[in-house]
Amino acid sequence: MVIMYVLLAMMIIAAIAAIEMEDLISSVIAVGAVGLVLSIAFLVLKVPDLAITQLVVEILCLIILIRATLKRDLPFSASGRWFLNTFIAVAFVVIFLIFAYYSVKDLPTFGYPVMKVAKFYVDSALLKTGATNIVAAVILDFRAYDTLGEATILFTAVIGVMAVMRRIGRKKIGEKIEDENE
Amino acid sequence: MNKEPGMTLIVKTITRLTVGFILLYGIYILVHGHISPGGGFAGGVIIALSFIHLMLAFGKETALSKLSKPAAALFESFGAIAFLAIATLGFMGGYFFFNFFTDKGEPFKLFSAGIIPLCNIAISVKVAAGLFSIFIILVLLKFKTDDKKEDK
Numbered sequence: 001m002v003i004m005y006v007l008l009a010m011m012i013i014a015a016i017a018a019i020e021m022e023d024l025i026s027s028v029i030a031v032g033a034v035g036l037v038l039s040i041a042f043l044v045l046k047v048p049d050l051a052i053t054q055l056v057v058e059i060l061c062l063i064i065l066i067r068a069t070l071k072r073d074l075p076f077s078a079s080g081r082w083f084l085n086t087f088i089a090v091a092f093v094v095i096f097l098i099f100a101y102y103s104v105k106d107l108p109t110f111g112y113p114v115m116k117v118a119k120f121y122v123d124s125a126l127l128k129t130g131a132t133n134i135v136a137a138v139i140l141d142f143r144a145y146d147t148l149g150e151a152t153i154l155f156t157a158v159i160g161v162m163a164v165m166r167r168i169g170r171k172k173i174g175e176k177i178e179d180e181n182e
Numbered sequence: 183m184n185k186e187p188g189m190t191l192i193v194k195t196i197t198r199l200t201v202g203f204i205l206l207y208g209i210y211i212l213v214h215g216h217i218s219p220g221g222g223f224a225g226g227v228i229i230a231l232s233f234i235h236l237m238l239a240f241g242k243e244t245a246l247s248k249l250s251k252p253a254a255a256l257f258e259s260f261g262a263i264a265f266l267a268i269a270t271l272g273f274m275g276g277y278f279f280f281n282f283f284t285d286k287g288e289p290f291k292l293f294s295a296g297i298i299p300l301c302n303i304a305i306s307v308k309v310a311a312g313l314f315s316i317f318i319i320l321v322l323l324k325f326k327t328d329d330k331k332e333d334k
Contacts, residue, residue, distance in 0.1 A: 048219035049219045049220065049221060049224070051219075052211070052219060052220055052224045053221075053223055053224045053227070056224055056227040056228055056231065057227055059231065060227055060230065060231060060234070060313060060317075063231075063234060063238070063317075064316075064317060064320055064321070067238075067317075067320075067321045068320055068321065126289060129295055129296060129298060130289060130294045130295040130296060131216040131217075131289075131294070131295035131298050132216070132217050132289050132290055132294075132295075133215065133216050133217055133218060133219065133221075135219070135221070136215050136216045136221055136295070136298055136302070137216070137295070137298065139221070140216075140221075140222075140297070140298045140301045140302065141279070141296075141297075141298060144269065144278075144279035144301070145278075145279070147301070147305070148265070148266075148269065148279075150223075151261075151262060151265055151305060151308060154308065154309060154312050154313075155258070155262055155308075155312065157312075157316070158258065158312045158315055158316055161316050161319050161320065162315075162319055165319050165320065
């Protein structure tokens, strides 16, 4: 359990560093450090599927964020109604903690799940599907509806990005669409 | 800025050596998704990362000659429709997402587990093409205005 506390402390430190950095690229790299430590935490908790997915998605997000922030001078506004913003944020955190206190109390203790549904999967996954990776058997056979929803989410994300970034429909006179060549 | 697109010679040489292995590792992860950790989503992201690696090192011409924008759109739609088609084929056995292979095959072999490898392949095609097209859209598309009134 000690290594989990070390990893959690590293994640919190990296997250605070990501907020406090002045430079935008340093901040993005600190966010990437949070994700990489999280993938190590998944590996320590013996979830290699999630660790692989977290690692590769984190690398992809890091590349996209760095390439998107590298040549733009994004406005960074730290002024304004900071008192109201801080008050709202603290209020939401307090409300969340109150609800979390009552709901987390009823959860089973860490590492000793009840396994009412999971016991069925562990027992019958190999017999019913023939897949030795039980995670694959669950997400693509028993719970394939959820995977269909995930695929739909990704499809919707691509369509949404295209709809936001594409401005062909309202192109003005003298405006050219150019691909950056690098 | 020099005329040749992409990064320096060191990056190009290393990319030429490694990008094939990255693509191969992605295909390995996705094909063995029902045997070992991994699966369609992770394999698809690694395949998309190999194309993004090519684009970052060699510029957009090389990467888009390997997988063009219409081809990426086509592959993403094809992956979605293939996944839905596999799901609908389950009606042969009675219900949606039915694992309709009666012979599930021997465990720990590559050809086993019924529809799960097919679903993995469909999802990975969809994820690879979708994430690559998101990268193209977010990074490459720029809008230049000639009149200075607009970008104030």
